[in-house]
Amino acid sequence: MPVDETLSTYSDWCYGSAVGVYVLAMLFSLVDQAFGRHGTRVARARELVGAGAPVDPAERQEPASSDRAWEFAGAGAPVEATDRPEPPGSSHRAERARRFGRMAVSLTVLGVGLHLAALALRGLATGRVPWSNMYEYGATLCLAAVITWLVVLRRFAIQHLSVWVLLPVIVLMFLGGVVLYTEAAPVQPALQSYWLVIHVVSIALGSGMVLVPGVVSVLYLVKVRKPEWAGRLPAADVLDQVAYRTTVFAFPIYTAGVIFGAIWAESAWGRFWDWDPKETVAFVAWIVYAAYLHSRATAGWRGGRAAAINIVGFAVMVFNLFFINLVVAGLHSYANG
Amino acid sequence: MIAFLRNTWRGLTSMRTALVLLFLLAVAAMPGALLPQRDLDAGAVEDFVAANGWWGRLLGRLGFYDVYASVWFSAIYLLLFLSLIGCLVPRTVEYARSLRAKPVLTPRNLARLPHHREGHTDADVADVMADTRRRLRGWRLTERAEDDGARSISAERGYLRETGNLVFHFAMLGLIAALALGKMFSYEGQVIVLADGSEFCNSGTYAYDSFQPGLRVDGTNLTQFCVRVNDFTANFLPSGAADYFRADIEYQAGEDLETGTWRPYALEVNDPLRIAGDRVYLLGNGYAPTFTVTFPNGEQRTHTTQWRPVDQRTYLSEGATKFDPPGITDPAQRREKQIAITGLFAPTAVLQGNVLASSFPEPRDPAVAVDVMRGDLGTNSGRGQSIFEIDQRMVEQGRLERVARENLRPGEEIRLDDGTVVRFDGVERFAYLQISHDPTQVWVLGFAIALVLGLVTSLTIKRRRVWVRATPITDDDGNRRTVVLLGGLARTDQAGYGEEFGRIADDLLPPREPEDVAERGVTTGRET
């Protein structure tokens, strides 16, 4: 099927505008981050540790009770308040900064619209799903990341952190558009399968979603290790929750994506698992996230160490996307397609 | 001694060990992605060793080119496997017990719980208890009488979380076991079949060009079936990129083998033929030029031998087609007169000077650029040789000589000095097939599905508790009222329990007075 050049050009324009709008959103959000007033609604610290632990006979019988102690100890983990006392008179400026923050969110939504249009037009131009080479895959992944962030914002009032999420997205999209850009073209036989739709979508979703916990975990580490830099960040506890809940959402999707990949490999390459470099690193990333979930259930590993593991997980994902695709060519032929 | 064993076991099955082992596994898997691996590309391994001298060899000795079969990798995953068993057994017992256990006693001081709320009502204790029971339908709950006429209900929900978690980990266990069994009993082989009605029968390893048996496969008792490749269709885009491939095949298995029935199948990339527990894949394709040699005595021999594509964009191919002279019985004499035609094949020829190249993968204008070699091919020396190459040592020793070099189009021929005529007749396509057998892969799939389902269940469901205590009081005006205290605790992760607790509290307590609203942050609304 021939490629519709016009549509493909429109798609490129949309992609470029999406990046532009994200940049604008990031700048607006930066204003909010720098001058806004945040985090007034913070859960109060509850000292549950020690004296207040509830009587729980069942808990005592548990064989792994030492590992599980955190369930109660951790339940009331102290929560920090985030507010720095604002100097009087600054509230007007703060309010204006917050308005910038809200505009940043609206701009991000607009960016998502353009981003979606870019992918849809590519799909229409080529008559196939728009994630068949690295450029398109990167675009899909970034879209997943931004949408995840917007969903997070509906539940957590932390839009002033948008700047930190948009920054890596913009970098990835820029690299994608400049270094990895691929002319619209149909796909080769090895990729013509409905598994392309299912596998790649779930992997891109999973990998894109974990960008958010990756970034938020970095902020978490800053917050707990260098509190003096982090006056404007939300409570460590909130960051931890955001990271955990997005990871927990993304992890099963990613897991399913890897399994779909195995099913596809079984019908395309004759073996469901081949330890090809791409598969190997996907496996490593999976193990790292499994370790993250474990670490949150292990006494002494919650908090900072868990956050560090989460960051490692995201680093492995990015490594898989760039280094493995570009430097170590495997069977995953879309990389050079 | 026993204490030592017990401590080792405890250590091995602790959560921290599992964590460390997971890390080790992740780290140990990495070299497999970064260093060339023998089972993927043996040639790349040799190049790498050659390029890196002693430490290239050292890595080899340490198993770094066969990471997933190496002792250290196996050791890590065996330990993890053991740790997993050791962790699962007590947890399963505990789980079975908890299924029958009653929710735990109501803590004395509910206000210390992470979620709690208090309210006053005119309803009496029994009504509050009844309301609570109604509201907490679906929760496991017990009601207890306390001092001073107070009553409390403890309720718990979300046991499925632990179910899911156990299903997940057991599925992991099953998956690892199924993979190990698969390694034992699977086999895989590759074979090239000409698309001119040639047949392949899975009757033994000799039928294959290459064969990789599992540890417990000796090559006998392979699944019986035959495949015949009648035609091969390829379509390419103008750029030369492949668009689709299809091999029209027929196959017979089981009873069909006796009755001689052939069943048609269109074999495509991504769409293997599944017969009798085996799978037949179309992995590649290429061209097999046909040459006819007319020997001086007038006898003719025609061979169609596959040449291997060296360029996937143009299908420029290389190979060697080998002939034994007919009618010569003396082996020594015969070895003087063997003939090999070796060189390049281009489906769409372009000549740059005299050098043959190909501009397109379809056979639009096929041509060959060949050397005709005569002499001893070395085929009787007992050494196996590649079907795509001649034995260069024979050339170096002067026992195999080039007697002609020519570019040929179909129908064109070369006449050699002794009157032998070599003709390029045309070209046939071949299909490169892989036959795979893995009896445990459906098990692997089944466990993988269970794994995801268990994971989703375990990660979405929260194990949570709620306690309600109703205490009768008499207020300052002498009215009998009831103080209702609610406490809530999520056993696993607090995330998101606040909202549900808030809803329960809203339903059970009378609308709150303004000073309570400040407390909302604790129990309801956003988690910030």
Ligand code: HEM
């Ligand atoms: C074979 C390697 C293992 C992998 C890949 C793995 C993976 C996971 C994953 C992904 C989770 C989170 C999902 C869930 O809560 O169900 C989890 C939870 C858990 N795993 Fe494992 N696991 C492994 C081995 C073990 C071992 C050996 C133990 C025991 C020492 C263990 C104990 C647990 C526990 C207690 C949880 C629950 C944590 C919580 O409540 O949040 N796992 N595991």
